[in-house]
Amino acid sequence: MTKTKEHNTTATAVYGSEEMVRPAPTMTIPETMTPPEVAYRMVKDETYAQTQPRLNLATFVTTYMDDYATRLMNEAIAVNYIDQTEYPRVAVMTSRCINIIANLWNSPEKGESKTGAVGIGSSEACMLGGVAAWLRWRERRLKAGKSVDKPNLVMSSGMQVVWEKFCQLWQIELRQVPLTSENRTLSPKEAIKMCDENTICVVPIAGVTWTGLNDDVEALDKELDKFNKETGYEIPIHVDAASGGFILPFVSPETKWDFRLKWVMSISTSGHKFGLVYPGLGWVVWRDRTLLPKEMSFSVNYLGAEVTQVGLNFSRPAAQILGQYYNFIRLGREGYRSIQQNSMEIARYCHERIGKMRCFENYSKEVVNPLFIWSLKEEYNKSAKWTLYDLQAALQQSGWMVPAYTLPKNIDDIVVMRIVVRQGMSRDMADMLLRDIENAVHEFEKLQYPTTSRLQYEKQEKQRGKVFTH
Ligand SMILES: *Cc1c(COP(=O)(O)O)cnc(C)c1O
Numbered sequence: 001m002t003k004t005k006e007h008n009t010t011a012t013a014v015y016g017s018e019e020m021v022r023p024a025p026t027m028t029i030p031e032t033m034t035p036p037e038v039a040y041r042m043v044k045d046e047t048y049a050q051t052q053p054r055l056n057l058a059t060f061v062t063t064y065m066d067d068y069a070t071r072l073m074n075e076a077i078a079v080n081y082i083d084q085t086e087y088p089r090v091a092v093m094t095s096r097c098i099n100i101i102a103n104l105w106n107s108p109e110k111g112e113s114k115t116g117a118v119g120i121g122s123s124e125a126c127m128l129g130g131v132a133a134w135l136r137w138r139e140r141r142l143k144a145g146k147s148v149d150k151p152n153l154v155m156s157s158g159m160q161v162v163w164e165k166f167c168q169l170w171q172i173e174l175r176q177v178p179l180t181s182e183n184r185t186l187s188p189k190e191a192i193k194m195c196d197e198n199t200i201c202v203v204p205i206a207g208v209t210w211t212g213l214n215d216d217v218e219a220l221d222k223e224l225d226k227f228n229k230e231t232g233y234e235i236p237i238h239v240d241a242a243s244g245g246f247i248l249p250f251v252s253p254e255t256k257w258d259f260r261l262k263w264v265m266s267i268s269t270s271g272h273k274f275g276l277v278y279p280g281l282g283w284v285v286w287r288d289r290t291l292l293p294k295e296m297s298f299s300v301n302y303l304g305a306e307v308t309q310v311g312l313n314f315s316r317p318a319a320q321i322l323g324q325y326y327n328f329i330r331l332g333r334e335g336y337r338s339i340q341q342n343s344m345e346i347a348r349y350c351h352e353r354i355g356k357m358r359c360f361e362n363y364s365k366e367v368v369n370p371l372f373i374w375s376l377k378e379e380y381n382k383s384a385k386w387t388l389y390d391l392q393a394a395l396q397q398s399g400w401m402v403p404a405y406t407l408p409k410n411i412d413d414i415v416v417m418r419i420v421v422r423q424g425m426s427r428d429m430a431d432m433l434l435r436d437i438e439n440a441v442h443e444f445e446k447l448q449y450p451t452t453s454r455l456q457y458e459k460q461e462k463q464r465g466k467v468f469t470h
Helices: 036-046 067-075 088-104 122-143 161-169 188-194 217-231 319-356 378-383 388-396 427-444 452-463
Strands: 116-119 152-156 173-177 199-203 237-240 264-270 282-286 298-302 305-309 360-362 371-376 404-406 415-420
Touching: 067 319, 088 116, 088 282, 088 319, 116 122, 122 161, 122 199, 122 237, 122 264, 122 282, 152 161, 152 188, 161 173, 173 188, 188 217, 217 237, 319 360, 319 371, 319 427, 371 378, 388 404, 388 415, 388 427, 388 452
Parallel strands: 152 173, 152 199, 199 237, 237 264
Antiparallel strands: 116 282, 264 282, 298 305, 360 371, 371 415, 404 415
16 A cells, blocks of 8 residues: 555546545554545545534534625634734624623623623533632632532533533532423522522523523522522522523513523523524623632733633634624624524424424423424324334434434433524425425324334333333
8 A cells, every 4th residue: 555655646536546445544643645635535525414504403503604704704714812912803802792792681790891701612601600600609608717618509400411511520519400390491499499508509591402491580580589688698690591692682682581680690602502603602791890700810921912811721713703793793683683583483483383283292382492392292102103213313314403302300201302493494494394294204104013213212111100002
């Protein structure tokens, strides 16, 4: 195979090259060079999307931006956010984005600039919100001469995995309020029962990843206010608004879930979800400067500039920040409102149509974010020969990515399917999807024998005492 160099010339066709009949490197760096066209094809071919990104209804993350936004971001592909000597305006633009987002969330903070930080996604933003709450709790406890070895955090079992990571990495006890068939969102009363002097914060979710529902932050705030008054604690709220942070301000401005509420001290969101920017971008905002512990700001002298940074990373791409600021200018409140309302309308349309199908049942009556889940009707499920996993596989054949999964523990006997409607999903596409669902179900109903996934599902559920009728 060392004859590569003699054999390959600039005239060699990509797929006629030696490299294309060799296994790809998996362990060691190749000894010799590879022509760029060939290297490009090898990487490109390996990363072929398994589904059309636009037909991927599983992801929350932006898969469409307009041509100018795409151009702007491509042109900034080499810009490092931290290099403020070379690109001083990027930091300015970041503060502007934080100001705009803080104002969307009704920040009461006075002055020229609001307190917040940029992250790679909500995960980093959630962690920063969590760390700040933990440090504030620590400081208060230490001042009072109390122990700081048993911090805990309270949220519903409908949390996203980042909170498990946060609690594990910072060694904080995660207290989960179970979602049940009665409490489909975080129950404020149950949450309060889990709070004590060691609770660093309660984390309601605006746009629960599993269900698409919103925790009732206003009701939680009221309960927490009572509890804090009775006990003298100062347990704050961090809202994980990964999706809701860019939905509620536009489609439901009257809903109080943000800094209008007394105990909401910080909020995080994903710029790359309904902020409508390509990945990865997240934001966190604090109610005011006093809530951001000084231990979290790091000042460094970097390439001649004094850079103060709050974040888990140092270098990071700046293109997403440009994309976010572009969106704010390009779309304005009006543009965001009409895009989010379209997504809501299409989600509601799919929700209604799916709810009318004989075999399905929606998990909730209303659609409060542009996503929803449904399951097989209980009666239908007793004698069905297929599962939603089969439907997922059938839809994949037409390019759709519609995930089926089980809900969190306590309600993990329910298999659901979820659709996230993002910018780029039209009514026509929704109709195609619904037709594909109907056709797939039609085929399943002709089955004589249960599918493998059905047999597996029944075997598992029978162990929990569920009865099937075939
Ligand atoms: C998506 C999501 C996250 C994590 O966000 P990333 O932007 O993917 O890091 C956290 N919380 C909730 C509720 C989410 O939906």
